[in-house]
Amino acid sequence: MSLLRVDGLSKAFGGINAVADLSFTINPGTIHSIIGPNGAGKTTLFNLITGVYHPSGGRIRFQDADVAGLPPYELARLGMSRTFQNLQIFFNMTAVENVMVGAHLHLNPRVLPSLLHLPVVKRRDRECRAKARELMEFVGCGAYLEADSASMPYGALKRLEIARALASRPKLLLLDEPAAGLNATESREIDEVIKRIAGQGVTVVLVEHDMKMVMGISDHILALDYGRKLAEGTPAEVRQNPDVISAYLGAGSA
Amino acid sequence: MRLTGPHIGLLATAAIIALLPLTFPNSYYYDVAVSALFNAVLCVGLNLLIGYAGQISLGHAGFFALGAYVSGILTTRWNLPPLLALVVGAVLVGTLAFVLARPILRLKGHYLAMATLGIGIIIFIVLNTEAWLTGGPDGLTVNYLSVAGWTLKGDRNWYWLAGILLLTTVWLSLNLIDSAVGRALRAVHGSEVGAAVVGVDTGRYKVLVFVISAVFASVVGSLFAHRNGLITPGIGSFFHSVELVAMVVLGGMASTFGAVVGAVILSVLPHLLTSFEDYEAIILGMIMMSTMIFMPKGIVPTVLRLLRQRGGAS
Amino acid sequence: MFAEFLQYMLSGITVGSIYALAGLGFAIIYNASHVINFAQGEFIMIGGMASSVLVAAGLPLWAAVILAVLLTMLVGLALEIFAIAPARDADVVTIIIITIGASIFLRGVAQLVWGKSPRSLPAFSGEEPINLFGAALARQSLWVIGVSLLLILLLGWFFNRTLFGKAMLATSYNRLAAQLMGIGVNKVLTLSFGMSAVLGAVGGIIVTPITFTSYEAGIMLGLKGFSAAVLGGLGNGAGAVAGGLLVGIAEALGAGYISSAYKDAFAFVIILFVLFFMPNGLFGKRSTERV
């Protein structure tokens, strides 16, 4: 059974098709990568799947429920979360609070008890905080447990976003360029984090430019160009595909 | 319990409220202090909306005035007990805010400012026009606050009531901010989409905070009506709304104590400036401009940061 | 019946032209700098006050107008240089409070310098109204409508036909690219305040014979101008003009056919309804957030 199934998905911005008639499936427990040159529609695809954009056409099925057009917070409730290419950190909060927001669904907060700081609220908050710290350690930004998010370096913020997404306990995690802006060592570490996440049974989809990472950790790769599917398959298959090479590396370089 | 920064702040505020009357030579000082405290309560509520959730409102005086008028009308014309009238006012204003919140909070930035401003002005016009109900521009006389036969009179008593109310409000606000609800509110400010993808129904939280801050305003409005004895539509005017926002921003957005400090300063300032007579407006304008130019984050956050930097350096 | 309707429309268009000019002032500044200048109304007041004081002092009208416009322009430039530019990266609300502080300050200065008495200017070409199908039109209304139209056309020409106007537009569309073209973006922002002030001053001068002026005349006009600009869609000059006319006409028709007490409320109810269905105003551009 597929976890996510996309059928004939399209999105047009002012007459230009950013994503056009795209279909693919994602099976549970695997790592998928979506590659393609800049402007190929990868981030748009992410935005469509996670409800940030409304599709112009097509269907998205998540765990066999039609979810096209649902708002992001509903999708999160169903078990889908993501990170962003342009960081969407809550810079007005501390690092650990950022992750605690990720656990929002599971705290099910009510206003009156929160106002009064009832013991039950305090206890659950404490647990939530502990869990958030664990997650920060898990993704490798344990050094920033007490930090203000605004004072953290870029690489740590990328991890913080992953921790926040994990705190919502997703079944499907979409990572938008997790390694962008990171150096080689940091990329290697993110690699490990992603593998560990997948190891816990979370299905991961990532958009990434770092080919070494993509080729190294993906079970399955989807290559896009001009919003359309260019190729699909295992890393080895995609790497050999001449269309991919010419689109990605530029004409004449193959 | 470990004492954290906010709790120390709460204790300090309590100490100031308790000790300040020692410096008061007469009840006029209590009077000014009460209005400052009332404004502080209102601003703590408004700060949840503006500072923490990042949604501007230029019409909040409208909710304040509605609360005042509902209390005034119900107690003087229908002889309802003041506390019941206060609750009815809060429920009515809360309901109105709830109905308005969804369509309004879809707006952003200056469009939101315009919409809230419009609502405030419409409320003002209704209060001003429907004289049969509100007394029109000449105002509405409101009875003293009395509970079960006991009447609250005298500036001293009002001072303690307002002081306790402020402490309670600050405590509630600190609690809320440090809870999952508060984090969701702040997340709405930090990044709406970032909050949404981890399951925060941002629309719901914007409505929630709008209603909470409106109810705060309504309750303070009710109390204000009983203390002042006379209310006029002017309390719901655009200028009063702007004044409230200025208090929050001046003191420091997203800082509960900032809201308190801003409210106190802008409430006391006009009384300090009376001796400048015709220069009063010029000085007030200068203070507003220069504070915001040199401390764009507001007074309390800026001072705290300076202190922290100095602490870090030494 | 028709004469009545026409009279309401004439009244609405006259008032609407004033709002349109005020709204245009907001639009120019917003366009260039994304700042909402709540002191815009004070430009209108300063233009009106300065010119009537100068005329009262014996200057010919034309000289008073020129001096008043220059004075207002200097105030506008000074406002940008001393109050807005230093806080350019601050929050939207912070800048709103700065401009509100500026408006309180300017009002205070005007009160101190020019006193609290209301002032007037003689109508530019006589008081005798013109009869138009049974409706009466004040000559000064023609001045208001005419000068507003002229200014709008002039602005249209400036933005569409001059390199500097295009540079200003370019700055609003894409500040980064404008800088890369060698456009002095800071200068453009300062000048946008100057232009806005000039616009406000001219508006203030031409309406003074109709509405009179006083040191606090700017508040209401500023508020209505803001409404016009938002209704039309922020940053859209034509939208601000349309918004201003719409607010003016709504008020006149509301006062005429429904209730004069709720005249101002109608305008705001309309604005609210428009915003509920078109969150970026009538002609505002929709923005898609990129994440």
Place this chain on the structure above:
Amino acid sequence: MLEISALTSHYGRIQALKGIEVTVAEGELVALVGANGAGKTTLLRCISGVQPVSGGRIRFDGKDITRMAPELRVGLGIAQVPEGRQVFGPLSVEDNLRLGAYRRHSKDVDADLQRMFKMFPVLDTMRHHPAGTMSGGQQQMLAMARALMSRPRLLLLDEPSMGLAPLLVAEIFRIVEALKKEGTTIFLVEQNAYAALGIADRGYVLETGQVVLADSGQRLLSDEKVKEAYLGL
């Protein structure tokens, strides 16, 4: 012509450039390649003066321009084709081009306009259309033509091939080569490392705000490390 030494720059608290050393000689075509977020665009913006420099020095013709206002740098002859084209969408193609010549007040702007139309015939046909209605490739042409309107001595190109179809990419690079032949000094930032290094005299590889490799274009192209970094091969 351009000397950059020990340049650092920050976005808020994030350090984007960590001591860059780059030189570009008159008439050279120098390529700067590196991963997304490595700091390439930041470096170009520092050169143009639209990104604040926190340390180090930028010299142009031996003159220190580190703190010079961006508009004055355009006057000196530094023009940039920014990443993502950044054309003025609502303005017409011709207006975009004329704004490119904003700092020049001479009468030969019209002649230059004709020159651009000849070099990019598509711009002539679209002359009166709003720039925003053009395709990505056409916009890229416009962005380049617009920069050339200032008659730059140093042309900074930021990802000119981004999001373009292979055919167009080839076209763009043909034009870049032609410009170089005309004597324009070019500093080219590209993710398309092959194409960029293929035509460059020299190249720099940037990684997390630091220059990690500097060599001639051809040598970098055959460098295993570069291959590895870009293709995971």
Place this chain on the structure above:
Amino acid sequence: MRTMRTAGLALAMAFAATVAGQAQAADDIKIGSFVSSTGVMGYMGDQEKKVLETYVERINKQGGVLGRPLKLIVYDDGTEAEKAASFTKRLIENDEVDVIIGGTGTPQTMAAVPQVERAQVPFISLAGGIVITDPVKPWVFKTPQSDKMAAEKVFGDMKKKGITKIALLSENIGFGKSGREQSLLAAPKYGIEIIADETYGPKDPDVTAQLTKIRGTAGVQALFVFGAGTGPAVVSKNIRQLGLTEPVYQSHGVASKDFLRLVGTAADGFRLPVDGLVVADQLSSSDPQKPVVVDLKNTFEGQYKTDVSTFAGHAYDALMMTVDAIKRAGGTDKAKVREQLEKTKGFIGTDGVYNMSPTDHMGLGLDAFHMVVIKNGDWVLSD
């Protein structure tokens, strides 16, 4: 957090210091005042403040009252009732004044009333609202003619001219709003029917819509405009613009030279009730008010180079009546001053001749008003 406490304390101390600096020698007679010298009623309050300052100085130069100097403390309430309430408290509690003059408008006055009643301080209001002295409150007096009297004076004039059906156009805040209510109440007494009832805002740039509606109402024989400030001037110009031919009455709210200056000749032919001060030069020399109004006019215009308006007269009357009462009371004992104020008889002020009594704390009759007609941009007595 320590800084916060320090800051709080510093603030309180600064506050205390500023206000305490005003403590005065004990033998001053302290006249407290709050007027609206800014805000919507600024043009009224400004004159009131100037008159108080001028005459307190003049009285002090002449040796004060009962040999004691007057000490004037004036606050600007910005036309806000809430501020007025606060300043009243300040005058009573902090400045410990002997008597309070003020309240430019009715709302500001009413905001002060509960406090002066509680603290038992004699208070003379400068506002026109009838609610101020009806019902009578022991410690509250007022000088201006009530809105009701203005309305009655106008209706009486209309009745004489056989006018029975009129249109009312009033300002929607403050002065005009309460004038409208009084007019609606008083009209039936004079057999006047108000068949069109419109309002306008004080800053409205144009009221032709309202006037057009009035013009379209069948049977309107005259128009009564109730407002103050620039509004009635705009109305006057619009009336001329629309060419309305019906007789136009204005209220005493426009009885200032400012109004004439603004409208030029547009208001020619309009009738309105004014007090003696406005027509000082035209009063017959036998009129008992003549010397009083001429003195105020000359003094005020001499010092400030601007024209005196009816509002200045309200403050003048209040101050002089207070001085008179204090003299008769032989001191500043509040109860005695109050008593003497209530006993004021035949006191000649600018607003008329005051005859106070326990049932009348305003003390003016309809004869305090003179009807004038505007001719060539000036007032001409017409009754």
